[in-house]
Amino acid sequence: xxxxxxxxxKIPWRRAVLSVDQxxxxxxxxxxxxxxxxxxxxTMPLGGKTIANLxxxxxxxxxxxxxxxxxxxxxxxxxxxxxxxxxxxxxxTLEDTVRTLECYADAIVLRHYDDDATERAFSVSSVPIINAxxxxxxxxxxxxxxxxxxxxxxxxxxxxxITMMGDLKYGRTVHSLSKLLRLxxxxxxxxxxxxLRLPQEYRGDGDTEYSDLDDVIANTDILYVTRVxxxxxxxxxxxxxxxAVTPEHMARARDDMALLHPMPRVGEISASLDSDPRSxxxxxMRYGLYVRMALLVAMxxxx
Ligand code: NCD
Numbered sequence: 084x085x086x087x088x089x090x091x092x093k094i095p096w097r098r099a100v101l102s103v104d105q106x107x108x109x110x111x112x113x114x115x116x117x118x119x120x121x122x123x124x125x126t127m128p129l130g131g132k133t134i135a136n137l138x139x140x141x142x143x144x145x146x147x148x149x150x151x152x153x154x155x156x157x158x159x160x161x162x163x164x165x166x167x168x169x170x171x172x173x174x175x176t177l178e179d180t181v182r183t184l185e186c187y188a189d190a191i192v193l194r195h196y197d198d199d200a201t202e203r204a205f206s207v208s209s210v211p212i213i214n215a216x217x218x219x220x221x222x223x224x225x226x227x228x229x230x231x232x233x234x235x236x237x238x239x240x241x242x243x244x245i246t247m248m249g250d251l252k253y254g255r256t257v258h259s260l261s262k263l264l265r266l267x268x269x270x271x272x273x274x275x276x277x278x279l280r281l282p283q284e285y286r287g288d289g290d291t292e293y294s295d296l297d298d299v300i301a302n303t304d305i306l307y308v309t310r311v312x313x314x315x316x317x318x319x320x321x322x323x324x325x326x327a328v329t330p331e332h333m334a335r336a337r338d339d340m341a342l343l344h345p346m347p348r349v350g351e352i353s354a355s356l357d358s359d360p361r362s363x364x365x366x367x368m369r370y371g372l373y374v375r376m377a378l379l380v381a382m383x384x385x386x
Contacts (some may be wrong), residue, residue, distance in 0.1 A: 094205075097382050099212045101201050102261045103223045111266070115231055117377035118370070127157025132383050135161040135188035137180065138215070139171070139195045142231045144346060144368055145225070149192050153376040161188055178207045185210045189383055193217075211382050219253040219315050224378060225345055226259030228371035233237070233305055235370055236341040236363050239266040246299050248274035248326055249309035249351060251281040253316060256345040257309055261285045272299050276324035279311065300332045307343045308351045328352050333359055343367055 087210050096105040106114075134153050136146050142164065150160045163169050171180060177195065181204045184191050190211040193204050198218035203309065205212045216222045234240055245264060251257050251273055264271060265287055274293045281292075293299055300306070308328060327350060328342065341363040344352055348364075356362050 097211070098377065099205050099208075100130065100223050100382075101205060101212070101214050102221050103226050103259045106223075106227070106263065106266075108266050111227070111230065111263075114227065114374065114381065115234060115376045117177040117380060118231055118373040121376045121380070122373045127155075128380055129153065129156040129158035130383075131385055132158040133161060133188045134158065134190045134192055134213075134379070134383075135184040136164060136192045136215075137166070138164045139166050139177075139193075139200075140216065142194055142205070142215070144371065145194065145222075146192075148368070148372050148375050149213075149215070149379075151185060152372055152379055155372075156376055156379060175358060176201055181208050181212075187377045190379075202257060213378070213382070214381070216255055219258075219312065220255055221259045222255040222345075223259050224375060225256045225371070226263045227378070228374040229256065229260045229307065229343060229345065230263055232343055232363060232367040232370045233341070235366070237339070240264075244270045244272065244302055245305040245307065246272040246274060246296075246303040247281075247307045247309070248296060250279045250311045251275045251280070251309075252279045254309040257281065257307070258285050260307065272303070274299060274326070276322055278322050279324070286373035296326060297335075300335050301337070303336065305341050305342055305343060306336070307350075309345060310347065310349045324347055326351060328356065330355065333361065336361065371379070 094101065094105060136149055138146050145375065146164050150162060153160050177200060181191060185208050188210060190213060192213045192215050193201060194215040196218050198220040201212060201217045205252060214221060214223055231375050237243060246255050261271060262285060272293065273290060276294065314330045330386040333356060340361050342361050344364040346364060
């Protein structure tokens with residue numbers, strides 16, 4: 084285990100969410116239990132608390148779901164969704180921006196294009212940092228909500244065959260989710276072109292790799308699709324990989340398969356599949372709200 088991972092595991096996730104490495108199976112069970120309760124109850128335990136949303140990269144779902152989660156719990160949000168309108172555009176460092184926001188907020192939700200940004204922010208911050216995506220690194224809160232979606236859709240996680248398809252190299256949601264799934268008894272299958280295969284550090288014994296969804300669609304319980312992360316691929320993009328999920332794939336898939344995507348989609352899943360009851364990507368967003376509410380309650384000292 085490298086030293087960064089070892090150090091991270093020792094940081095309690097209630098203090099800062101940097102990586103999925105910090106979560107144990109009992110932690111996840113607790114968070115999902117809270118999410119189940121918050122999905123049906125109206126409590127506002129975070130009155131008087133404030134989070135800052137600090138986003139150096141575009142976001143629709145992550146920033147607005149943290150915003151909605153915090154305000155539904157009675158708290159407030161400082162939204163810095165477009166850092167170009169903040170002092171970042173004047174050349175302010177990440178460290179100074181974090182030290183500013185900690186004066187006003189009880190936690191900072193940070194998305195940044197650099198892989199080491201969360202660690203840098205954590206090293207100067209006296210308030211919890213929540214990693215909302217660090218470059219091509221991780222996206223731990225997305226992985227938690229993806230896992231919660233799997234649990235809600237199938238009623239269980241153990242015993243499932245999960246296929247991840249798309250940009251497995253640069254997709255941070257895939258990195259976090261594949262690590263989290265290793266806590267469970269699941270079979271992982273990966274479909275990607277050679278240029279976008281899962282990096283070695285995320286691979287496990289027993290995983291299988293394919294180049295074509297046709298080879299695995301029939302035995303898949305969860306199909307997790309991602310877009311090619313064009314903005315992270317150095318140089319010109321010339322990848323010959325046609326990996327849209329088609330009605331023909333769906334016809335061969337199990338009746339209880341669930342189709343997930345962290346979104347945004349850019350052609351991998353056509354809108355014509357939205358009415359298929361197995362398409363779970365909009366429910367996934369809703370589940371994400373409950374998971375982020377559960378995390379905020381646990382971290383900011385609600386119930
Ligand atoms: C993902 C991200 O930002 O990594 N989006 C999200 O948070 N739901 C996936 C992506 O951008 O492709």
